[in-house]
Amino acid sequence: MSSPVFYNCPPSGNCYKVRLFAALAGIPLDIRNVDLAAGSHKTPEFTALNPWQQVPVLQDGEIVIWDSQAILVYLAEKHAKTAWWPTDPGARAHVVEWLSVSVNEIQHGPADARLVKKFNYPLRYDDAVTASMRTLAIIDRHLTHHAWLAGNRPTLADCAAYPYLALAPEGGISLDAYPALRQWLARVEALPGYISVDA
Template identity: 55%
Template sequence: MKLYDLSLSGNCYKVRLFAALSEIPLTLEPVDLQGGAHKRPPFIDLNPWGEVPVLQDGAVLLRDSQAILVYLARRYGGENWLPTDPADMAEVMQWLSTAANEIQNGPSVARLIAKFGFALDKAVALQRAERIMGLMERHLAGREWLALGRPTIADCAVFPYLALAPEGGLALDAYPNICAWISRVRGLPNFIPMPGL
């Protein structure tokens, strides 16, 4: 199974992290984003969006980190990481949506601006980040994990850009429940870090 990957990408790291935690072997295929390889063939033929990550598992070809987590969890993870009970599945999916929306547009964009110099609106990104971090801080009060009271792909999807928030100029000190959850994720068996963590 091949993951088209970028080591500094939190979206790619979601997939690397989940594969490590659930002991799914992955072959990493680095994509040279700086050199523009993601916008031309052969990569653009795999993903017309021109974005990593992309997963290739035999005949299955997928873009989007959330979709890849769903595929891997259902294909290889049994009921543990993404159960099939409708309410339980939806509880996890809420967080995948949060990862792709509020987290991406908040802490992830703040990091793109601060670390990579993207010309995006910093004030808006910081405001969005503080809103979602406040919501998450309250959600994690009295909870160990984001969903179902146990580690799921919800934690894998949200973890990277929250743990990397300081790279976007967002201090985590004011968020003790988020910090405790980050420590719990880091303590999971087979946890792997990424650059910046």
């Protein structure tokens, strides 16, 4: 059986969420890089895969999935990685809380700040910094009492949240004031199979 095709862009934190989980969980992907600078995500062919004209996209035979959170869930379900995507209703809901945080509070904080600083996106940097301060403080407080974001082991929650938190300094957001968060980053980086965004 051939590996699913993963339409990727190397510096994208959303793509990195999926590459990271696949590496940690030992799931093979056929990675194809999409040249966003050249507008390859705006071609009719790519738009047919993802009407939002964004990476990542996963194509597994007839199944096409856009959105990094949806791809994480699909891969975990398909490969029965229940430790990463628990079946208990409460435990699963706690993972989903963090999938939501990763596309809302983390996206509109550190991820947006990085878009401005690294890629010159026309977003309001001050708003992204203000949002980052609140988001990082809340996550740091949570991680003061928890080793992992949801439950007592790494899950999809950690894979979804890690990339844009780890990459926050690229957006000019220092993590110095958040020791529990930095310890959690180190715990993720010590997991077997861990890959960096540049891998």
